[in-house]
Amino acid sequence: MYICICNAVTERQVRACVDSGAATLDDLQYELGVASCCGRCAESACSYLPGGACHTVATVALPAGAASEILPASAAQQAA
Numbered sequence: 001m002y003i004c005i006c007n008a009v010t011e012r013q014v015r016a017c018v019d020s021g022a023a024t025l026d027d028l029q030y031e032l033g034v035a036s037c038c039g040r041c042a043e044s045a046c047s048y049l050p051g052g053a054c055h056t057v058a059t060v061a062l063p064a065g066a067a068s069e070i071l072p073a074s075a076a077q078q079a080a
């Protein structure tokens with residue numbers, strides 16, 4: 001699905017850009033050109049940013065004891 005018609009920017013591109021660290025509309029504008037023409041896509045593009053309505057964060061349920069193998073000791077203690 002296109003997010004920005006003016007610049008042919010897709011939802012997939014926006015998600016990939018956010019996953020690569022884009023955190024502001026300026027980042028998306030710089031990397032993809034989104035919202036740099038008519039601006040109608042700005043609100044939609046922002047919804048993919050951290051904290052936005054379309055932003056997703058993957059969560060993984062770890063089996064008991066697995067955290068100590070993955071996380072630093074201090075974080076593993078908090079996870080237990």
Ligand code: FES
Nearest residue numbers: 004006037038041
């Ligand atoms: S639709 Fe994105 S700048 Fe026009």
